[in-house]
Structures are given as structure tokens and as C-alpha cells.
Amino acid sequence: MKALHFGAGNIGRGFVGVLLNEAGYELVFADVAAPLIDALNAQDSYTVHEVGSDPRDIEVTGFSGVNSAEDPQGLLEHIKTADVITTAVGPTVLKIIAPALAEGLRARAEAGGGTVAVMACENAINATDGLAESIREAYPEVDRIAVFANTAVDRIVPNQAPGQGLDVTVETYYEWAVESPAFGGDAPRIPGITWVEDLAPYITRKLFTVNTGHAATAYFGYQAGISKISDALADPGVHAKVEGVLAETKALLVEKFGFEPEVQQAYVDKILTRFANPHLPDTVERVGRAPLRKISRNERFIGPAAELAERGLDATALVSAVSAVLGFDVADDAEAQQLQDRLATARGDRTAAAALATELTGIDAEHPLFPALAEVFAEA
Numbered sequence: 280m281k282a283l284h285f286g287a288g289n290i291g292r293g294f295v296g297v298l299l300n301e302a303g304y305e306l307v308f309a310d311v312a313a314p315l316i317d318a319l320n321a322q323d324s325y326t327v328h329e330v331g332s333d334p335r336d337i338e339v340t341g342f343s344g345v346n347s348a349e350d351p352q353g354l355l356e357h358i359k360t361a362d363v364i365t366t367a368v369g370p371t372v373l374k375i376i377a378p379a380l381a382e383g384l385r386a387r388a389e390a391g392g393g394t395v396a397v398m399a400c401e402n403a404i405n406a407t408d409g410l411a412e413s414i415r416e417a418y419p420e421v422d423r424i425a426v427f428a429n430t431a432v433d434r435i436v437p438n439q440a441p442g443q444g445l446d447v448t449v450e451t452y453y454e455w456a457v458e459s460p461a462f463g464g465d466a467p468r469i470p471g472i473t474w475v476e477d478l479a480p481y482i483t484r485k486l487f488t489v490n491t492g493h494a495a496t497a498y499f500g501y502q503a504g505i506s507k508i509s510d511a512l513a514d515p516g517v518h519a520k521v522e523g524v525l526a527e528t529k530a531l532l533v534e535k536f537g538f539e540p541e542v543q544q545a546y547v548d549k550i551l552t553r554f555a556n557p558h559l560p561d562t563v564e565r566v567g568r569a570p571l572r573k574i575s576r577n578e579r580f581i582g583p584a585a586e587l588a589e590r591g592l593d594a595t596a597l598v599s600a601v602s603a604v605l606g607f608d609v610a611d612d613a614e615a616q617q618l619q620d621r622l623a624t625a626r627g628d629r630t631a632a633a634a635l636a637t638e639l640t641g642i643d644a645e646h647p648l649f650p651a652l653a654e655v656f657a658e659a
């Protein structure tokens with residue numbers, strides 16, 4: 280059995296790859312980073328260090344790498360022969376890998392190959408559906424050879440310290456939830472997966488609690504001049520603001536999906552403990568990365584804030600988190616710099632600031648959230 284995984288980064292090596300490996304798959308990582316692929320092909324094993332309350336080391340073996348930029352033929356052969364294809368490349372990269380997947384899956388069908396499971400493991404709602412759509416643009420009949428299933432992946436994997444090679448430090452916690460109906464009873468056997476009938480409540484709760492809370496910690500922490508995530512959460516002011524944000528998303532999740540309030544509160548408390556893990560060398564710059572994506576319409580701040588406002592519920596704390604995002608000025612984050620440039624062009628002009636609010640968040644002037652958002656953009 281072979282698994283082809285796109286993206287040999289933090290989640291690829293430190294989470295999805297580990298579970299595929301433990302399930303007995305020969306693991307092939309596809310990536311565009313040549314030094315990473317060279318290291319994967321030069322080494323027989325790497326170590327995943329789980330840190331936290333019950334630490335342990337896991338040895339990963341039985342893997343190789345293919346450079347998907349430089350070796351398209353090698354990649355195509357793996358697409359033809361893999362039993363499972365997964366990704367952890369970032370939501371915006373799925374469109375970029377789709378043409379190669381389309382070509383490989385077409386070649387697989389023409390060679391009489393069997394069906395392959397495709398699961399995108401990204402922080403985005405229905406990421407696999409988006410990938411499937413992009414593949415269908417080049418190969419409309421792809422569904423005869425591939426089964427697409429949406430997933431929700433949850434494990435904190437910080438950027439790794441220089442000199443650590445392929446080894447990855449991760450938290451002990453993980454959850455990989457995958458929708459099962461797509462497979463019609465013939466799902467791949469991967470013990471680490473939690474199979475669910477309906478992924479929507481899982482991924483929405485995960486994105487609007489774990490990702491909203493983590494990103495809020497990053498932006499409020501950055502605003503307070505704190506660098507490490509666990510230090511940010513230890514700051515009483517930051518902690519209170521993050522709790523305020525999570526109280527609002529809790530109100531939405533309880534109302535929308537009928538989660539018991541105590542169950543959701545226990546989930547919130549658990550994730551705050553995870554963020555506070557002092558053994559994770561995680562920074563506000565990493566967790567706050569890509570702020571333009573994070574303030575887009577269906578993402579972790581605007582998504583819940585819009586739904587709360589539509590229901591006449593309070594979204595003040597979420598809007599103040601958006602205000603903190605607008606202050607995120609990290610030099611080597613391309614999206615942060617684009618955001619700062621756009622804010623600079625609108626500064627001092629309320630009409631331009633309101634238009635920018637709509638452009639970046641997708642909230643138009645008719646929406647009940649708009650006045651509050653227009654205000655924070657005008658003040659940024």
C-alpha cells in the first residue's frame with residue numbers, strides 16, 4: 280500500500296505522514312522544496328517529538344520524496360500507483376497542484392488503475408471539494424477514478440528550530456476527522472482517522488474554536504508585544520480577550536449546531552491548555568501568518584462574526600480581534616505587508632477605508648456586521 284502526500288512540511292511530516300506510516304503505508308512525500316526532498320531521500324528515518332503532559336518520541340521510517348517541480352514524470356507514476364493521496368500544502372496551493380493531479384489521475388484511469396482516495400488536510404472548510412473542483416477543470420471525468428473526502432486536521436505543529444533536520448516537534452494531541460459517506464463503506468484503513476457521517480459540525484467547531492482562538496492569541500499577543508504563544512496566553516489581558524472571542528464563537532456553535540454549552544466550554548478549556556503548552560516553541564508570527572486569508576469572508580474571524588451579526592448576537596470581541604489583525608506588521612510575511620500597504624492607501628479617508636473593509640472581508644454595506652468593521656478599518 281502506498282500513500283502519496285503533497286507537502287512535506289510541519290503537518291506533512293509531523294502529523295498526516297505519521298498516521299499514514301503507522302497505518303502501514305509506504306509513504307511518498309511530494310514537495311517543491313529541493314533540500315527537503317533531498318533530505319527525505321538521504322535519510323532512512325526521522326523522529327517526531329511529541330511534547331506536553333505525556334511526551335514520547337516516534338520514529339518514522341519507510342518514506343521517500345519526489346520533487347514535484349523538477350520530476351513531473353516521477354510524480355505522475357506515484358499518482359498512478361498510490362492507494363491514498365493526501366495534501367498539507369496550504370489552502371491557496373491546492374489550485375497549483377491540481378493540474379498535475381488531473382494529469383496523473385487521467386493517466387491512472389487510462390492504465391486501468393483502481394480508485395484512489397483523495398483527502399486535503401488543510402485549515403479550510405471543504406478543502407477537498409475545492410481541490411476536486413480544480414482537478415475537474417482539467418479532467419472532468421476524475422470521479423470515475425478518485426473518491427474525494429473532506430477532512431478536519433487538528434494538531435499544533437510549530438515551525439521547527441534550525442538544525443533539527445527532518446525531525447519535528449509537535450503537541451501530543453491530534454484529531455484527523457474525515458467524512459465517511461463518500462467511500463460508501465470502503466474507506467481506507469487508517470486507524471488514526473476519526474470517521475464522521477457529517478463533517479460540517481466538526482470542521483466548523485474546529486475552525487471557529489481552535490483556529491479562531493489560536494489566531495486571536497497571536498494577534499492580541501503581537502499587539503501586546505509578546506513573541507511566544509504560551510507567553511501571550513499567560514498575559515491576563517490577552518487571555519481575557521481570547522476568552523471573549525471564544526465566548527462569542529461558543530454562542531454561535533451552540534445555537535447553530537446544538538452543541539451542549541458545557542461540552543463546548545470543555546472543548547474551549549482544553550484548547551486553551553493546548554495553546555498554553557510551554558514546551559511548544561510557537562510564535563505569534565507563525566500562528567498569525569497570512570492575515571489576508573485569515574480575515575477573508577468564510578475564515579475564522581469574519582465567518583463567525585457575520586453569522587452572529589445575522590442572528591442579532593454580539594460579535595464585539597471578534598471585531599476587536601480583526602482590529603488586532605490590522606496591526607499585524609510582520610516584515611517577512613508577504614500578506615501582512617500587502618495588508619499594511621492597502622491600509623496606508625486608505626488612511627484618513629473613511630470612504631476608502633469602508634471600501635477596503637468590504638474588499639478584504641467580503642462584508643458589504645448592507646450586512647449588519649458592516650458598521651463595526653468599517654469603523655475598525657477607519658481607525659487602523
Ligand SMILES: NC(=O)C1=CN([C@@H]2O[C@H](COP(=O)(O)OP(=O)(O)OC[C@H]3O[C@@H](n4cnc5c(N)ncnc54)[C@H](O)[C@@H]3O)[C@@H](O)[C@H]2O)C=CC1
Nearest residue numbers: 286287288289290310311312367368369370401402435436
Ligand atoms: N502547522 C499546524 O499547526 C497546522 C497546519 N494546518 C494546515 O496544514 C497545511 C500545511 O501547514 P504547515 O504544514 O504548517 O505548512 P508548512 O509550510 O510547514 O508546509 C507546507 C509544505 O508545502 C510545500 N509546498 C508548497 N507549495 C507546494 C506545491 N506546489 N507542491 C508541493 N508542495 C508544496 C512547502 O514546500 C512546505 O514544505 C495548511 O493548510 C495549514 O493551515 C492544519 C492544522 C495545524
Ligand SMILES: O=P(O)(O)OC[C@H]1O[C@](O)(CO)[C@@H](O)[C@@H]1O
Nearest residue numbers: 402433434435436489490493566
Ligand atoms: O495556516 P494556518 O491556518 O495558520 O494553520 C495553522 C494553524 O492551525 C493550527 O494547528 C490550529 O489547528 C495552529 O497550530 C496553526 O496556527
